[in-house]
Amino acid sequence: MSTQINDAVRQAAREAGLTEEVVASFAASAAPRLRDVMASLVRHLHAFIRDVRLTQAEWDAAIAFLTSAGHITDEHRQEFILLSDVLGASMMTVAVNSPARSSATESTVFGPFFVEDAPLIENGDDIGGGMSGRPCHVSGSVRSTSGAPLPGARIEVWAADDDGFYDVQYEGAALAGRAHLFADDAGAFEYWTVQPAAYPIPHDGPVGDLLAAAGRSPMRPAHIHFMVTHPGYETLITHIFVEGDEWLAQDAVFGVKQSLIVPFVAHSAGPGPGGRTLDQPWSSAVFDIALAPSEPE
Template identity: 50%
Template sequence: MRNLNEDNITQAVLARHAAMPDVRLREIMSSLVQHLHSFAREVKLTEAEWFAGIQFLTDTGHMCSDKRQEFILLSDTLGLSMLVTALNNRKPEGCTESTVFGPFHVEGSPQYALGDDIANGAKGDPCFVRGVVRDIDGKSVPNASMEVWQADADGLYDVQYADQDSHRGRGTFHSGPQGEYYFRTIGAEAYPIPHDGTVGRMLEALGRHPWRPAHLHFLIKAENYQTLITHVFRNGDKYLDSDAVFGVRSSLIGDWVRHKAGTAPDGTCLDVPFFTLDFDFVLNPV
């Protein structure tokens, strides 16, 4: 087809996709083309603006590495990550809600036993976390794989330190025979998502802040149960209602209880104040 114009080019592109053998891919690409073309028409996109968008995406790609995923940050801050999470994680009432994965998960994090200190020297106040993993019927879930990761008191994950060659503030362990879990780490603090790249420039241009409320990440897997990717947010944090990535759910807010120096839950004697956090997880059977 020749001599296409602004009125018929969309249909011409869709016609080119008509013979695509992958039905799902055809559905996705056809819808994408229609929405992109409608967007350009609606805002009357200029060539300069189109090129600026191309440059923005190019720069975003250049920011990505094995330790940083700028496209996930972009998706997070536009609310797309949370929308996809919500669409794909509908659960019965009472199950622990899912939230965004985030860009700082690491495959193969260190293995720990229950009660171990996963902070491994990360900066922050001591914190003792405990709870139970059960299902919607109240049945305990033993031997559930539980991955945990968090930022330190400076608001940085271990992978953000160029000179750090060991994992800190992250680890994997398994729930006990009654679904119980407990470990030591550091207190969660609010922190800004990385904003020295394209996503940061976008947020600044939009008049938005880059801050996330304090939280712990959890990834919980157990046989015959839906995998749970979630956070536990710190109650009272000033960013709970303006999370940069739209991930907060009221059911995921927990109380970090501050204690004076003294005997900790694991029996050790601490000469500094410490926190405790109690939080149970409810998994959805597959």
Template identity: 60%
Template sequence: MTHQTLPTGSVSPEQAAREQSLVDEVVASFAGAESPRLRELMEALARHVHAFVRETRLTEEEWAAAIEFLTAVGHITDDKRQEFILLSDALGLSMQTITVNNEAVGAATEATVFGPFFVEGAPRIELGGDLAFGAKGQPCWVEGTVTDTEGRPLPGARIEVWEADEDGFYDVQYGDGRTAARAHLFTDDNGAYRFWAVTPTPYPIPHDGPVGQMLQAVGRSPMRASHLHFMVSAEGQRTLVTHIFVAGDDYLTHDSVFGVRDSLVRDFALQPAGTPTPDGRDLGDTEWTRTRFDIVLAPAQTASTS
């Protein structure tokens, strides 16, 4: 099928026809792909890339600058840093892919970006345990339930939690092998969970490379809104990757990776020093916060296959 894409501006019919002929030729070149899905993806990619060039009337100098930018993204990428994922995040592509693949189902909790700092094998803590493991930050009590979309509790649901410390760094960024501000736990027989963490604070995505230069060029901040990561799984349910965000955070409306959803914003209520803690923990003269996050998992069969 031919998808006619007309360029903007004063382009003659002859010029438009010449450009469209090239689009059709490129799209047709993928007809021999053995995989129907690969063919669909490559044909759509060709149409959209050519439409971008034609709509913007991309110059050869701009094309060369784009190639240079992508080359720089590749050069800075290594086994510890994935600048292409960072670019995808900063363009909202990661978040859009997540949105497409986590279709809305009833009251199911919204998904958001995974981020680059999840680590397999985080230690287990018991209910009410502390996942900080020495990470700097204000103590924070987090509690809630995990249910299905019918409101039924999900006992034994696995909850992975990870976050940055008060300086905006994840444990893996220190390079000294520490494990801090990450753990996993399981819900009780009523689907409830509770743990201590540190109050989330905002921090920048890595911005010392080409993606950071792009953000600076377009007047965008590299800052992420304060958040706490969750990955929640239970038998028969779609695995949820999400965050909760701190109400009142300065970056809620311009999170650098477009991960904020209103439904994920929570009050982290400040508790004055000396306020009794839910589990009797003695925090001395330290202020702390508390929040509640009730999680609803969608049925596994609703996962998108697109």
């Protein structure tokens, strides 16, 4: 028995000594933040390996998984961001960098389908651009957390069509379902798009294999992306989710927050906002946004 105890003590000391040796290798870094981050990463990574008693075969499988993620990544697909998403690391980063403020609109994941320099539209314009789906009118306001309207706030919006695809996923297609616009003098905004649909994240690669092995769905609930900016206020990156969507409780990337679930009200064909007459059913959603100041108000 004493031999076994001594062996266990020596093993624990050997493992702890290796961790300290690796941590010390970063001590000479001229960048304090790099030194601190790497020391923490090494300690947590080594603790994980010790905790699960990782086998050599499991380590080999992990390296093969990461290698496969690298091979499938290109200018159109980032498998490592996808991995971060499904592990909740993306949402944890959002949480750490967007502390909860009861009066500010909550943040969520950015997603991979944002496009710089989306077309500028005027309030009330239609950004559907021929996308398939039921017409949808989105309106709301942008205010500070104290309730003051924020005229001129820039609002970037983008969403998938009712087949669950973004414009950039169609080869050669023109930009559609995305735009930027500015809040009016009262902080209000409105535009037309199409009702978004639930869709699966890309699951034909290693991340999809991981989800399948875990018995997890790749689906995301229907949503519209927003990025809202105004001088003197924190940039807001968020979604609105369609109330009643079947995937709200099983979002593959953990992005759903109760405060971001919005009713999309169904309407019959006929008169709509802005004097528009619809020859088919349409829907509407209202999303009022509160931006947190860069400095406390």
